[in-house]
Amino acid sequence: MKSYRRELWFEVPERLGFVNINPQVEECVRASGISEGLVLVNSMHITASVFINDDERGLHADYARWLEELAPHEPIRQYRHNDTGEDNADAHLKRQVMGREVVVAVTGGRLDFGTWEQIFYGEFDGRRRKRVLVKIIGE
Amino acid sequence: MKSYRRELWFEVPERLGFVNINPQVEECVRASGISEGLVLVNSMHITASVFINDDERGLHADYARWLEELAPHEPIRQYRHNDTGEDNADAHLKRQVMGREVVVAVTGGRLDFGTWEQIFYGEFDGRRRKRVLVKIIGE
Amino acid sequence: MKSYRRELWFEVPERLGFVNINPQVEECVRASGISEGLVLVNSMHITASVFINDDERGLHADYARWLEELAPHEPIRQYRHNDTGEDNADAHLKRQVMGREVVVAVTGGRLDFGTWEQIFYGEFDGRRRKRVLVKIIGE
Numbered sequence: 040m041k042s043y044r045r046e047l048w049f050e051v052p053e054r055l056g057f058v059n060i061n062p063q064v065e066e067c068v069r070a071s072g073i074s075e076g077l078v079l080v081n082s083m084h085i086t087a088s089v090f091i092n093d094d095e096r097g098l099h100a101d102y103a104r105w106l107e108e109l110a111p112h113e114p115i116r117q118y119r120h121n122d123t124g125e126d127n128a129d130a131h132l133k134r135q136v137m138g139r140e141v142v143v144a145v146t147g148g149r150l151d152f153g154t155w156e157q158i159f160y161g162e163f164d165g166r167r168r169k170r171v172l173v174k175i176i177g178e
Numbered sequence: 179m180k181s182y183r184r185e186l187w188f189e190v191p192e193r194l195g196f197v198n199i200n201p202q203v204e205e206c207v208r209a210s211g212i213s214e215g216l217v218l219v220n221s222m223h224i225t226a227s228v229f230i231n232d233d234e235r236g237l238h239a240d241y242a243r244w245l246e247e248l249a250p251h252e253p254i255r256q257y258r259h260n261d262t263g264e265d266n267a268d269a270h271l272k273r274q275v276m277g278r279e280v281v282v283a284v285t286g287g288r289l290d291f292g293t294w295e296q297i298f299y300g301e302f303d304g305r306r307r308k309r310v311l312v313k314i315i316g317e
Numbered sequence: 318m319k320s321y322r323r324e325l326w327f328e329v330p331e332r333l334g335f336v337n338i339n340p341q342v343e344e345c346v347r348a349s350g351i352s353e354g355l356v357l358v359n360s361m362h363i364t365a366s367v368f369i370n371d372d373e374r375g376l377h378a379d380y381a382r383w384l385e386e387l388a389p390h391e392p393i394r395q396y397r398h399n400d401t402g403e404d405n406a407d408a409h410l411k412r413q414v415m416g417r418e419v420v421v422a423v424t425g426g427r428l429d430f431g432t433w434e435q436i437f438y439g440e441f442d443g444r445r446r447k448r449v450l451v452k453i454i455g456e
Contacts, residue, residue, distance in 0.1 A: 040179050040318050040353075040354075040455065040456045042353040042354065042455070042456070044422065044424055044429070075179075075181040075315070076179075076181065076315055077216065077218060077313070077315055077355065079355060079420050079421075079422055081420075081421075081422075082431075083430070083431030083432075083434065084431055084433070085369065085370045085371050085431075085433050085434060090274065090278070091224065091278055092224045092270055092273075092274070093224050093259075093270060095259060095262065096258075097257070097258035097259040097260075097261050097262060097267075098257075098258070098259040098267060098270055100258045100259075101257045101258055101259050101267050101270070101271065102270075102271070102274075105249065105271055109248070109387070110383065118375070118376075118379045119374075119375035119376070119378045119379055120371075120373060120375040120376040120378075120379050121375075122375055123373065123375060128375075128376060128379050131370055131371060131376055131379070131380075132379065132380070132383055134370075135368065135370070135380075135414060135415055135416070136274060136275065136414060137274055138274070138277065138278075138416065139368070139369055139416075139419065140419065140420060141278065141279065142218050142220075142279060142281050142420050143218075143220075144183065144218055144220075144311060144313035146183055146313070151183070151311060151313065152222070153221075153222030153223055153224070153309060153311075154222075155223070155224050156222065156224060170431060172422060172429060172431075174355070174422035174424070174429065176315075176353070176354055176355055176454075176455060177179065177181070177315060178179045178181070179318050214318075214320040214454070215318075215320065215454055216355065216357060216452070216454055229413065229417070230363065230417055231363045231409055231412075231413070232363050232398075232409060234398055234401065235397075236396070236397035236398040236399075236400055236401060236406075237396075237397070237398040237406060237409055239397045239398075240396045240397055240398050240406050240409070240410065241409075241410070241413075244388065244410055248387070275413060275414060276413055277413070277416065277417075280417065280418065281357050281359075281418060281420050282357075282359075283322065283357055283359075283450060283452035285322055285452070290322070290450060290452065291361070292360075292361030292362055292363075292448060292450075293361075294362070294363050295361065295363060315454075316318065316320070316454060317318045317320070
């Protein structure tokens, strides 16, 4: 069994944003030399997500509006987490809707994807450098 | 290390529906000859889910109603994704609530499940043929 | 390839609660002797979650309030699942928001985590003994 590990770093300039990280994950699979296995891609932060969906700007605007309705940032004082001096409780909630991680099959040395699947980093408390972990195991 | 891959195909006749795919996944585990490992089961489409819950008709009706409240199909024009000519933006949102994939332990050559766990395909933009990927790695 | 399996048991005294299970999962990784691989941690029940977030009491209060808004317990009769004699339909919904499972990288014999990541058991229909599965594969 082989294994491979890499950290990817991002700094989203707004509080909320989505970044297509598919090329970086594909590059990890190539670099790993693994042809059959599983790749785990997860946010190492608890106010961000890794998820798979469509690379379509309108959809990302829909996600942003919808998540703000489900877990609004304001008023900050509605959240007990923010009593600690934070203002990011909503980001911890949004991240649960979108998920922490994805697990993707590696087949024939490539991400084994349907036509429209792309991996995204979802940021809900940005404006600072944050990390994603890529771990691959297989043969 | 052994690996195994199979695609399962479904065509749900309505826009939204749930299909118990546990027997097909169990058959994949048997066919793989893997006794200890992990199985990944994921939708290859971004408007559908794979999830684990109860095989109970009333619960599925509750999921359908609840998801429609959280991410209503109508009015279609409320979603920027639908400006592209699609009408399925809500399906991309519903799928995030229910999840893309499950990872299940394989122990002694079987799905290592609690009493009530069953794997479902959740369709949110049906009436066409769509795929689920089963990938198993282990020994 | 090595594999390791253990069940963890919990009894949350209220209907809803969160338990930090990170120490038990770390102990499983140590006991497994696996230094590079993946660990799957999942609820074996369909009214409970395993998720990763912050060990902060205020945030857990926020999760409890938010989940009750998204999927209220009362009135019980609003859910068709409860026509079967159950009163826990809401727990099946809450669990989908928070997720069934997490997959975590094992690197150098340890959980490969960001600074604030901690694994939690999320109970939505407690007051009875319930199980979490830990499965580790790797080398």
